[in-house]
Amino acid sequence: MKMKFNFKNVSKGTWVRIISLILLAINQIATSVFNYQLLPFSDEEVYEGVSTILTIILMVVNTWKNNSFTEQAQEADALLKQRKGLKK
CATH class of the missing domain: 4.10.910 (30s ribosomal protein s13; domain 2)
Structure with a gap:
């Protein structure tokens, strides 16, 4: 083949x-x-660089995501999921 x-x-x-x-x-x-x-690059420089890059990536992802801590925000998320489910 x-x-x-x-x-x-x-x-x-x-x-x-x-x-x-x-x-x-x-x-x-x-x-x-x-x-x-x-x-x-030395091992220490590589470690420091990777740690910095991962920290930046995690900061961006965590700020970008919808973090709903209040009850109202969680209810709004549930309503949004329900409406998205109806559209599909």
């Missing part, structure tokens, strides 16, 4: 993940096999 690739319909997210994986694999091989560091 012959596989035929369709690169036109591949999502941007897939391309980002594949390219990131390839770059990380090249860096890992260069570091472990050839003892050459392609990315000029």
Whole structure:
């Protein structure tokens, strides 16, 4: 059975993940096999950068989401879900 690739319909997210994986694999091989560091970052800098990026992402997601703490807001959410269910 012959596989035929369709690169036109591949999502941007897939391309980002594949390219990131390839770059990380090249860096890992260069570091472990050839003892050459392609990315000029120490472990501490990588940890700090990843922590900062994750913090920013979580802050954005948590602020973007509808956080209903009051009873009125929770009732409004239930009404909205009910109305969305009727439209479908």
